[in-house]
Amino acid sequence: MQARVTAVLVAHNGAERLSRTLEALRAQTRQPDSLVVVDSGSTDSSARLLTEMQPTGFLSASTRLSFGVAVTHALGVVAPPASEDEWLWLLAHDTAPEPSALAALLAAVEVNPSVAVAGPKQMEWNDSAFIAGFGESLTRFGASVPIVERELDQAQHERMSDVLGLGAAGMLVRHTVFNELGGFDAALPTADNGLDFSIRVRLAGHRVIAVPLAKVATAGDGLSGPGTSVKGSARRKRQTTRRAAQLHRRLVYAPPLAVVFHWLSLVPLAVLRSLFQVLRKQPGAVPGEFAAAFKTAFSGRVGAARRSIRTTKKAGWKALAPLRIPGAEVGRRNALVRELALSKARGSREELQFFSGGGAAIVAAAAVVGIVLFFPLFGSSAIVGGSFLPLGSDPGGLWAQVGYGWRDLGLGFRGHPTRSPTSSPFSARSPSGHRRCRWLCSISFRFRSRRWRPGSALRSSPTGRGFASSPQCSGRWRRRFLPRWMPGKPVPSSPTCSCRGFFSRASQRLARGRPRLSRRCCSLRRSPPLRRSGPRYWCCGSAP
Known part of the structure; x- marks a missing residue:
């Protein structure tokens, strides 16, 4: 039996990008059988553009709705599924699929009857050669991690298939499974909404796959997922949303005996993480830590989410263990992120963000x-x-x-x-x-x-x-605060520094990386400490 596809398009003040999305829908080689659009409280010309598309169903909300809630309302005007071959294609105003995207998704699910969710490769909106996101997973502690993010597409992920989770933008979902699970979790409006839904699909006994041949361009406006804005307020809001989503999933996925312990640890963990944010010189994230903790503790949605999983669960959590990301891979990714940040900061002026950062x-x-x-x-x-x-x-x-x-x-x-x-x-x-x-x-x-x-x-x-x-100068502090120099960059010595002989000899080792420091470098307590200003060093007793 031929598959029947109902495309659900949700828009909110996205007229600038909605035109491209609608043109991409018209250019599909495999057209959806019906189109239902939802105008989620837009104040621009989004409603007019949606009307000109002549959809099968049109819903208009007076206030902004989350992506999952808007999709649930849209299904109210769609006839109930009559067979297992009816699918839902979830799109946002900033989700422009390539002409063969829907055809590639349907081809993948037709040869895999056990698949209930298929997701495309999400590409950058302004540059289709870069991957914005492709698949999601979890660490052993429950933190969400993107499998592929901000990479140049060189066909290196063409063999990717089964994944733990997918992004909500461009997701193809079996209609019967969507109704069985009750849609997206209302407590996860943007962050981890697609990941949580995919995990519940896995626990219900179905498969979730990624389709590399299907591609959609996403702009990250923050409707179907977390936004990508670099503004201070938007960045702090995104951090708070991600933290609240992680805490919510922790309470929902935890065993019954551990729920009370996790609930009692929300505020103490917020205090410890706030101190850590201050040490990281990110004091602007401190209010978000407490906001996420209290929002999760008193949201009242944890019980409903746990009941939903309990009623639809057919597989155990051990079945998801092979799809989790290993700890060694997490460490490697963190090292790459730090190296990328250092390479960007080298030779450029760092933004202080004195007021926006707290x-x-x-x-x-x-x-x-x-x-x-x-x-x-x-x-x-x-x-x-x-x-x-x-x-x-x-x-x-x-x-x-x-x-x-x-x-x-x-x-x-x-x-x-x-x-x-x-x-x-x-x-x-x-x-x-x-x-x-x-x-x-x-x-x-x-x-x-x-x-x-x-x-x-x-x-x-x-x-x-x-x-x-009293100036203190010890080898322990010197080893801790001396940053890593670039290979081939000698450490300049000062004629007034008691350690100049050491650094003259150590400069020959810098071609191999970080210099080896010894305690005799600062054996004299009265020797002035080394201070940093920009890329040069000097001693307290002399000017740079």
Whole structure:
């Protein structure tokens, strides 16, 4: 019996890309038997373009609907399936299939009767030579991982067949199976919606395959799946959605005895992950961690999803184990991502994203903490103790203190040891007040810097009268904070650095990769620590 295909097209403010999608539908070598379109609260000309297509059914929603909910509403105007040969082709306004896409999908399912879901190869919207996504899988801890993403299509995945999950855009689903499973999970509007549906299809005893010969162009507008926008707000929203989807699936897939444990661990995990985001210098992701945890904990949709799986489940979770991605492959992918990020950052200026990334909020909070901790300094006239002696009261006395520090004249010598090195020509009017201001702002300045510098660590004064600074320079810190240099790039040495002999000899090893560091490089505690500014290095006692 010939297969019957009903195409379901969902659009939301996508008139710019909808025209290309409609033209691609008209150019199909195997035309769908019927077309049902859904206008999900569009405010542009999407409704007019959909009407000009003369579809079999037209639905218009006053508010925006998720992709899965819109598809479920569209099936309300479609006759129930009369046989197993009726299929649903799910499309969005930013999903433009190639002319032979539907024919390739039907050819794949006709020779595999056990297949209930078939997915095409999703290509980039602006460049059809690159793969945007092709297949999805899970790690052993439940995190979703794309099998193929952002690769040049060189026919290297033409033998891919059975997969654990597929993206929702361009998916071909057996109509009877879709009704049996109840469609997509309403708790997963964009992220992992196709993956979760594919997993439930697998648990129901059916197969899910990827069809390399079927190709569709996707723009990633965020309707049928997570968006691809690089804006700060859109990126943080996408991170929150992905995290909420992962937590929801964890509660749905977990054994009955482990559900309570996972539910109780939502908030503690959000706290730990928030600290990790701050260390990664991504404080803008902290609110999303808590939003995802509380949304999952009190959504009330976990029970319905677990009941749906329990009523349709025919296969065990062990049947899905061969389709999970191995841990070694996850590590290899993460290494490639880091290498790609380093290659892009090398030779280019890094975007700070100070406000959109949450850096401004962290600096403001650090300033408040500094004011609270050092509040007694407001009433003091000067900071003294240890290496901090009172500064000169006039410009002449202040200028005499500039000579402190290491001097690179001749063999080198150290300046007067009884004066503080923290003076500044800008503090001539009130030197001690300028030092107090710098001390109060030290915490916020520390958070504002790009990386922590342990060489300027502060310790308490033995006299108890104030604070003293002592530069620390140890091999442990040096090995940790010295980044990997590019092969063939020697480390520049400074005539005032006590480690210049070591780096002169170590520069010969750089052609083979990272230099080998030894503890004797910084055996002297009084040697100035190595600091970084751009691609060059210098010691504390000399200018770059």
